[in-house]
Amino acid sequence: KETVRLLGSSQVITSVFSVVKELIENSLDAGATSLELRLENYGLDKIELRDNGAGIPASDISFVAKKYHTSKITSFSDLKDLETYGFRGEALGSLCNVSSLSITTRTKEEEVSSTYNFNHQGQITSSRPSHLGIGTTITAVNLFKNLPVRRQFYNTNKKKKDELKRIEDLLLSYGIVSPSVRISLRHNKDIVWQKNQVPDVKTAILETLGKDVSSSLQRKELSLEIPKVAMELYLPSPGCDWTSVTRSTSDRGFVFVNHRPVQQKEVEKMIRSHLGLEKGRHPVFIASIVIPPSDLDVNVEPNKTRVFLHRQEAILELLESFLIEAYDQNKL
Ligand code: ADP
Numbered sequence: 001k002e003t004v005r006l007l008g009s010s011q012v013i014t015s016v017f018s019v020v021k022e023l024i025e026n027s028l029d030a031g032a033t034s035l036e037l038r039l040e041n042y043g044l045d046k047i048e049l050r051d052n053g054a055g056i057p058a059s060d061i062s063f064v065a066k067k068y069h070t071s072k073i074t075s076f077s078d079l080k081d082l083e084t085y086g087f088r089g090e091a092l093g094s095l096c097n098v099s100s101l102s103i104t105t106r107t108k109e110e111e112v113s114s115t116y117n118f119n120h121q122g123q124i125t126s127s128r129p130s131h132l133g134i135g136t137t138i139t140a141v142n143l144f145k146n147l148p149v150r151r152q153f154y155n156t157n158k159k160k161k162d163e164l165k166r167i168e169d170l171l172l173s174y175g176i177v178s179p180s181v182r183i184s185l186r187h188n189k190d191i192v193w194q195k196n197q198v199p200d201v202k203t204a205i206l207e208t209l210g211k212d213v214s215s216s217l218q219r220k221e222l223s224l225e226i227p228k229v230a231m232e233l234y235l236p237s238p239g240c241d242w243t244s245v246t247r248s249t250s251d252r253g254f255v256f257v258n259h260r261p262v263q264q265k266e267v268e269k270m271i272r273s274h275l276g277l278e279k280g281r282h283p284v285f286i287a288s289i290v291i292p293p294s295d296l297d298v299n300v301e302p303n304k305t306r307v308f309l310h311r312q313e314a315i316l317e318l319l320e321s322f323l324i325e326a327y328d329q330n331k332l
Pocket residue numbers: 022026027030051053054055056060064065069070071072085086087088089090091092093136
């Protein structure tokens with residue numbers, strides 16, 4: 001059945017959130033320093049991301065929405081040295097299947113931008129010159145219109161609002177880990193969230209999480225030679241004002257591995273336990289871990305938010321010995 005094919009073909013595109021994530025990663029891969037996201041009706045009617053990245057060369061455009069087309073890896077061995085967010089070539093192809101996609105793009109070699117419309121099979125149906133600057137704008141209209149089951153998920157206002165919040169949090173994480181990128185989120189006519197270009201992570205934290213949080217966090221760099229690990233931490237200083245750096249929800253611990261926002265419950269659990277927080281309180285913290293690409297496996301699930309670290313033990317040990325020194329001794 002058609003729906004079965006559609007469901008199977010879009011494992012990476014399961015929600016508005018996942019569309020946004022894939023589009024943002026593509027823009028960052030293209031070297032963009034400005035991301036403007038616009039949603040209409042919580043993204044169900046329209047999702048549009050405009051970036052100022054490298055653009056898509058005219059010679060590539062007819063392939064981008066083809067299944068498994070990627071410009072980012074050329075051989076299997078490249079996978080273990082992966083420096084880009086994307087590599088499967090699945091996102092745009094799947095997005096075509098479940099929405100009406102158009103792309104406006106211009107590289108620095110081109111005088112004007114071109115706008116292309118795609119059909120559900122990922123083929124270009126029309127193209128025309130347009131007037132945007134260098135970069136790419138991807139527009140997906142009527143998401144899941146041909147997949148009522150998926151669209152049904154958003155049948156209450158609460159679900160739509162929760163999804164918008166998740167998207168805002170996602171932008172927030174990319175905003176922290178990419179200080180030099182300007183990001184804005186508009187929903188219908190409103191600006192929901194935005195962040196300027198800033199020089200470093202510290203300033204990005206100040207700008208996105210506010211002065212109280214930022215002044216309560218202390219920065220620490222940890223590293224290991226073998227296996228190679230570099231960790232940048234922003235943790236609540238011992239003796240800080242806990243009310244400003246704890247939340248009753250768990251959405252304020254940011255873990256990045258090689259600049260990817262990831263879910264790493266082990267890291268959060270370890271940090272929490274050493275801070276001696278009461279149950280139900282979650283600290284605001286940022287842990288950015290950089291390891292050789294070959295030590296990271298992002299193939300655990302299609303949307304790449306859970307990852308596998310080949311040397312997780314060593315990383316957790318490094319973190320724990322610091323936490324013991326910084327927090328446990330202070331309590332004596
Ligand atoms: P992947 O990111 O895994 O390569 P995608 O389906 O997400 O696959 O994108 C397909 C291709 O389209 C990319 O490899 C890239 O060449 C091109 N592309 C997508 N989005 C952009 C963008 N915002 N700027 C420049 N090129 C893009």
